[in-house]
Amino acid sequence: xxxxxxxxxxxxxxxxxxxxxxxxxxxxxxxxxxxxxxxxxxxxxxxxxxxxxxxxxxxxxxxxxxxxxxxxxxxxxxxxxxxxxxxxxxxxxxxxxxxxxxxxxxxxxxxxxxxxxxxxxxxxxxxxxxxxxxxxxxxxxxxxxxxxxxxxxxxxxxxxxxxxxxxxxxxxxxxxxxxxxxxxxxxxxxxxxxxxxxxxxxxxxxxxxxxxxxxxxxxxxxxxxxx
Numbered sequence: 175x176x177x178x179x180x181x182x183x184x185x186x187x188x189x190x191x192x193x194x195x196x197x198x199x200x201x202x203x204x205x206x207x208x209x210x211x212x213x214x215x216x217x218x219x220x221x222x223x224x225x226x227x228x229x230x231x232x233x234x235x236x237x238x239x240x241x242x243x244x245x246x247x248x249x250x251x252x253x254x255x256x257x258x259x260x261x262x263x264x265x266x267x268x269x270x271x272x273x274x275x276x277x278x279x280x281x282x283x284x285x286x287x288x289x290x291x292x293x294x295x296x297x298x299x300x301x302x303x304x305x306x307x308x309x310x311x312x313x314x315x316x317x318x319x320x321x322x323x324x325x326x327x328x329x330x331x332x333x334x335x336x337x338x339x340x341x342x343x344x345x346x347x348x349x350x351x352x353x354x355x356x357x358x359x360x361x362x363x364x365x366x367x368x369x370x371x372x373x374x375x376x377x378x379x380x381x382x383x384x385x386x387x388x389x390x391x392x393x394x395x396x397x398x399x400x401x
Contacts, residue, residue, distance in 0.1 A: 198235070201225070201227055201231060201232075201235055202235050202239060204225040204226060204227060205221060205225050205227070205232060205235055205236060205239070205245075206239075206244070206245075206254070207225070207298075208221055208224040208225045209221065209245065209252060209253060209254050209298070210254060210297070210298025210299060211298055212224075214253070214332050214335075214336055215248070215251035215252055215253040215327035215328075215332065216251060216252055216253075217250055217251050217252075218232055218233050218236065218250065218252065221236075221252060236252055240255075243255050243322070246322065246325065246326055246327055247327065248326050248327040248328040248347070249327075249328065251327050251328075252327065253300075253325075253326075253327040253332065254298070254299065254300045255300070255322070255325055269303070270396050270399035271294065271303055271360070271362075271366070271392070271396045272303050272304065273399055274392050274395030274396045274398075274399055275292050275303055275304045275366075275392045275395075276304060278388050278391060278392055278395075279292060279304050279306050279368070279388070279392075280306060282306070282370065282384075282385070282388060283306035283307075283308045286308065286370070286372070286381060287308045287309050287310040287372070287376075288308045288310060288311070288370045288371055288372045288376075288378075288381075289306060289307050289308045289310075289311045289320050289324075289370070289371045289372075290304070290306040290308070290368065290369065290370050290371075291304060291305055291306070291320075291321065291324040291325075291368070291369045291371075292304035292366060292367070292368050292369075292389075292392070293324070293325060293331060293366065293367050293369070294360070294364050294365070294366050294367075295335060295364055295365050295366075295367065296360075296363055296364025296365070297364070300325060302321070302325070303366070305317075305320075305321055307320060308372075310372055310373055310376060311351065311371055311372070311373065314348065314350055314351060314373060315348060315351070319348075320371065323347045323348055323351070323353075323371070324353070324369045324371065326347045328343065328346045328347050329343055329347055329353060329355070329369065330342055330343040330353045330354055330355035330369060331355045331367050331369050333355070334355035334356060334357045334367050335357055335365060335367060338357060339356075339357070340354060340355065340356040340357075340382045340385065340386055341354070341355055342354045342355075342378070342382075343355075344374070345374060350373060350374050351371055351372070351373060351374060352371070352372060352373075352374050352376075352378055353369055353370065353371040353372075353378075354369070354370050354378050354381065354382055354385060355367050355368065355369040355370070355385075356368050356382070356385045356386040356388075356389045357389065358386075358389040358390050358392070358393040359393065360393050360396060361393065361396065361397040362396060362397070366389060366392065366393060367389070368385055368388060368389040368392070370385055
């Protein structure tokens with residue numbers, strides 16, 4: 175018997191092909207919102223509960239977003255990755271913060287051989303402001319992997335944000351690598367975190383205070399350079 179056109183799913187009706195992508199988008203943004211409002215990385219069970227999604231749906235979407243570098247996972251915990259902040263700032267002019275950070279952090283990279291990154295956390299969005307790849311880490315991991323490691327859910331960045339002070343991570347994100355991170359509040363809002371990574375056979379303890387000083391100077395410079 176011919177199908178009655180009156181009962182076919184149509185635009186705006188449950189089951190319509192046009193509605194399915196919208197449902198996926200809604201669910202993906204529910205996960206992003208949940209992560210952005212969380213104080214740190216979340217497990218998929220807790221994240222699915224906060225976002226109001228089935229666990230299997232949340233896991234599938236997280237895996238897909240990880241491929242686009244919107245989220246990142248470590249030890250079954252998830253966090254916003256720098257890729258999301260890059261989408262937010264796409265098309266913008268270089269910020270006063272980036273202008274203030276580059277000369278100071280370039281000097282740190284040259285002076286220590288370390289890889290150095292600066293992130294800004296504001297309104298739950300993690301934005302990559304600066305990337306400096308030092309010579310010491312090149313034999314251990316390529317530059318793209320270094321950038322992902324800097325904002326990894328187990329990275330010192332998250333510990334520094336949570337504690338409000340310098341924090342360290344030893345061999346957890348990448349065997350053979352150690353990383354320290356120092357935060358500072360921004361006059362314009364949000365918090366910046368400078369991360370410094372070196373091979374495990376190079377000490378970093380003596381660099382904690384200098385890194386704290388540099389990130390504080392960047393925050394002060396940002397206020398001066400703002401229009």
